[in-house]
Amino acid sequence: MRPEPHKELGSDGKGGRHADARRIRSRYQSGLIAGVIAGTVMAMAMMLFALVGGDSVWAQPNLIAAMWLGPHVATDALGVPTMIGFLTHEATSALMGIVAVPFVAKLSSTRTLLASLAYALASYPLVFTLVISWANPLMFQRASMVQMTWGHLLFGAVFGAMYLPLTGRVAR
16 A cells, blocks of 8 residues: 655645745755756766767867857866866756656656657757757857767766655666
8 A cells, every 4th residue: 555645734834836846846856956967967978979989088078068158168278268168068067957847747757868868869959959959059060969868868867867866766
């Protein structure tokens, strides 16, 4: 027999709209955190791809920073642009985690994982084509589609795996 789910009480002592607002806020906070974790793991994987391929691990974050600072920062050197690129990637990952919540919040564990993968695969080419091509043409030209696709698949897998425990659910 399953235990009854915990009913959270609102400030009015009832389980009304205050409790609902906290659950919704908690889901979106979980999406933000899961997005940042997934973005960090993705960035690490992309750095590993670069290292194995004999490229600089700083090239991708610098390429991201070129969106703000111009194409002259798209070098292999570690510097302030590298940090700006990482911060931009993490902020974007947080945003993508928040945007994913309505698609995964009420799904079963298995469907949450599958939907997270589908979300990452579907949103990546859309954002890359509509936003990056405009905001960062240099990245649009230089990015490896194969590596980026694998990186975003990894983002989806990690997002789904992290979102579940952050919301108090476990994958089965």
